Amino acid sequence: MKHNLKNKSILKYLKDILAIPSPTGNTYNAMDYIVKTLKEIGADYTITNKGAVIASIKGKNDNYQRTFSAHLDTLGAMVKEIKSNGSLGITPVGGFMMSSIDGENCLIETIDNRVYTGTIQNIMPSVHISGDEARELKKTAKNMEIILDEKVFNKVDVEGLGINIGDFVSFDTRTVFTEKGFVKSRHLDDKASAAVLLYIIEYIISSKIELPYTTNFFISNYEEVGHGAKASHPVNTKEFIAVDMGAPGPGQNSSEYSVCICAKDSSGPYDLELKKKLVQVCRDNSISYKIDIYPYYGSDASAALSAGWDFKTALIGPGVFASHAYERTHSDALMATAQLVLEYSLTE
Structure with a gap:
């Protein structure tokens, strides 16, 4: 057959x-x-x-x-810390290089199923501010954070959104199907x-x-x-x-x-x-x-x-x-x- x-x-x-x-x-x-x-x-x-x-x-x-x-x-991440400036510290879920998610858009899902958007950045994301120090920064979990797409200025603001330690973070897949048969995606x-x-x-x-x-x-x-x-x-x-x-x-x-x-x-x-x-x-x-x-x-x-x-x-x-x-x-x-x-x- x-x-x-x-x-x-x-x-x-x-x-x-x-x-x-x-x-x-x-x-x-x-x-x-x-x-x-x-x-x-x-x-x-x-x-x-x-x-x-x-x-x-x-x-x-x-x-x-x-x-x-x-x-x-x-692969993904979880919220490890809510920082005093309103950004989120993360811990990885699965084995990936932290550099691979630098600048990636993401979703944060709370324990009561609220979903927020954000961007994963390193703690020195601008060469105009940090110069060579930014270029040389090691991409480790402690040097990465999530900048929420919300008007938050401190830890209390973030907690008011219902975001807490242990909330799951998923990465934007950026899925593309090309005419020549390629599939690009996380x-x-x-x-x-x-x-x-x-x-x-x-x-x-x-x-x-x-x-x-x-x-x-x-x-x-x-x-x-x-x-x-x-x-x-x-x-x-x-x-x-x-x-x-x-x-x-x-x-x-x-x-x-x-x-x-x-x-x-x-x-x-x-x-x-x-x-x-x-x-x-x-x-x-x-x-x-x-x-x-x-x-x-x-x-x-x-x-x-x-x-x-x-x-x-x-x-x-x-x-x-x-x-x-x-x-x-x-x-x-x-x-x-x-x-x-x-x-x-x-x-x-």
Whole structure:
């Protein structure tokens, strides 16, 4: 059977989920979108106690199951301090360089769901005032702050808005879809792969495809802080494939135009036999792929292994340039990832 996958459907899901702020710890609206979409698709799903969503498609063999994962939580921040001048000190959520958010617009969501806008600036944002001292300032959390788009002049003014310590901060995604197939946005890690999995679930169900093995799709919500997929896996899972991202850059083999297969990351090598099977599926189906190693990377698959789960693991995903900053990928990589997930799901 020849599969006619449609990139525009992946991009539609991607556009939707990129528009929903979901920093780790405050992913409720994004996960609600996943549940709503699965209901519309007609997929069976469960929600874990921690708020992850697992969709399942029953296959011929229910005793040997495969699980694909993607995560919907993103990098973000929280309010750490309300300063005497009315600005907000921040603490990062997830591992990113503070320089990557210098000058970024943001949203602050209070505990009672009020939302305010602001801009993340370093504490010396003007060279006209600070000169070389501003140029040399280290971009660390203590040197960054949020300037609210409100007429506030002191701590009392800010508290009067209902803003408090621990409120979540999300970054403007600045999402752009270009005519030549590029997608530029924050949080393509890992919303690009989440969009791919949503589309593959839809495609399998709407096409009435019978899978050889029961296949699960685990949408996790705490990956960026290391414990997203440490629990709640379907007990018959024998193969766990994290669908995250590849990281193109100097010295890397990854590409924005291919699905990337990770051989090793900071947690060590992924399963050799599973990697061989994924590569063979790419070769058999003329799927553009790259194999690479990421020394400063971890995934939901490595998190699951560290929690003691006994299954084979792999890590794949579209190549995403400038990971954990203002990211970019291409529709070719999204399609290659979708093809690999689908074709591998069909292999016995």
